[in-house]
Amino acid sequence: MVENSGNIENILGESVVLTRKDKLLNWARKWSLFQYPFVTACCGMEFMSVYGSHYDASRFGAEYPRFSPRQADLLFVVGTISHKQMPILKNVYDQMSDPKWVIAFGACASTGGFYNNYATVQGIDTVIPVDVYIPGCPPRPEAIMDAIIKLQDKIAKTKYENRESVSDLKGEENE
Amino acid sequence: MSKQILEKILKKFPSDIVSSHSMFGNETVEIKKESFYKLIEFLKDSRQFEIDMLVDITCVDYPYQSNRFMMVYHLYSTTLKHRVRVKTALLEENPTIESIVPLWESANWLEREVFDMFGVIFKNHPNLKRILLYDSFKGYPLRKDYPITQRQPIVGPLN
Numbered sequence: 001m002v003e004n005s006g007n008i009e010n011i012l013g014e015s016v017v018l019t020r021k022d023k024l025l026n027w028a029r030k031w032s033l034f035q036y037p038f039v040t041a042c043c044g045m046e047f048m049s050v051y052g053s054h055y056d057a058s059r060f061g062a063e064y065p066r067f068s069p070r071q072a073d074l075l076f077v078v079g080t081i082s083h084k085q086m087p088i089l090k091n092v093y094d095q096m097s098d099p100k101w102v103i104a105f106g107a108c109a110s111t112g113g114f115y116n117n118y119a120t121v122q123g124i125d126t127v128i129p130v131d132v133y134i135p136g137c138p139p140r141p142e143a144i145m146d147a148i149i150k151l152q153d154k155i156a157k158t159k160y161e162n163r164e165s166v167s168d169l170k171g172e173e174n175e
Numbered sequence: 176m177s178k179q180i181l182e183k184i185l186k187k188f189p190s191d192i193v194s195s196h197s198m199f200g201n202e203t204v205e206i207k208k209e210s211f212y213k214l215i216e217f218l219k220d221s222r223q224f225e226i227d228m229l230v231d232i233t234c235v236d237y238p239y240q241s242n243r244f245m246m247v248y249h250l251y252s253t254t255l256k257h258r259v260r261v262k263t264a265l266l267e268e269n270p271t272i273e274s275i276v277p278l279w280e281s282a283n284w285l286e287r288e289v290f291d292m293f294g295v296i297f298k299n300h301p302n303l304k305r306i307l308l309y310d311s312f313k314g315y316p317l318r319k320d321y322p323i324t325q326r327q328p329i330v331g332p333l334n
Contacts, residue, residue: 083327084309116323116324122326
């Protein structure tokens with residue numbers, strides 16, 4: 001038995017849990033990352049291995065893929081994005097409902113990688129905002145799990161009122 | 176067999192052949208632009224050599240030369256298994272050449288690719304537009320003077 005020590009949760013006999021609303025929201029969000037895999041290149045093989053049973057991404061609540069961006073929270077951009085591909089990626093990103101997060105998976109999605117040429121977008125962050133970058137060509141599965149954990153930390157620290165909404169981002173582009 | 180082709184070509188176009196050589200069963204002929212179409216037509220229609228396949232069309236950019244663009248055509252006989260390579264130099268200020276789509280339908284996309292990457296104009300091509308890149312792309316990226324750091328604006332609904 002816990003003694004009544006002035007803590008209101010104890011006074012109420014542990015029948016209620018008190019927390020802040022944004023903490024509760026962040027807790028719920030960080031353990032239910034429905035991800036949309038946008039797979040364009042060889043990093044996809046590594047992505048598949050991470051999301052297989054061996055590495056068990058469901059430990060992070062991030063296992064379930066939604067193949068409609070409208071139902072997804074987390075956009076995995078896996079692989080090289082060419083200039084012709086970028087409008088499609090942007091379209092997918094715009095279709096996702098807020099709150100949403102983006103992980104740039106591998107060197108190509110993060111910076112263009114070694115494709116320093118006329119056809120490749122030099123990092124998806126030139127067009128859409130990115131939350132976590134995963135280096136590697138392709139990244140090890142451990143790096144991907146580390147990225148998911150880092151994203152969870154980021155979500156946990158999110159101040160509810162501070163997060164930029166989609167309309168804010170669009171406003172910036174129009175300027 | 177393929178050496179006979181070379182001899183026959185040299186006999187047929189004595190004044191138009193710029194150079195030719197034969198190595199490892201590959202016959203190469205460089206011909207003046209004016210007679211190029213006639214040569215391709217001759218090779219295709221010649222029953223004796225049975226050349227029935229256009230393998231590839233490509234282009235090589237030799238910067239700092241007035242004959243800057245070297246068109247390269249690879250022809251092959253699927254029955255007799257021999258190859259002929261036909262080359263034609265194009266001037267830098269006028270990179271145009273006759274399209275061979277009337278002879279080989281498969282030349283359609285190959286020529287569009289060369290147009291896309293090098294800006295070579297193919298006369299009488301049925302649909303000469305970019306094939307891999309997008310219409311708003313500026314410049315020809317496989318030319319040697321296309322800067323490696325040049326960036327194009329992102330296409331599509333963004334702009």
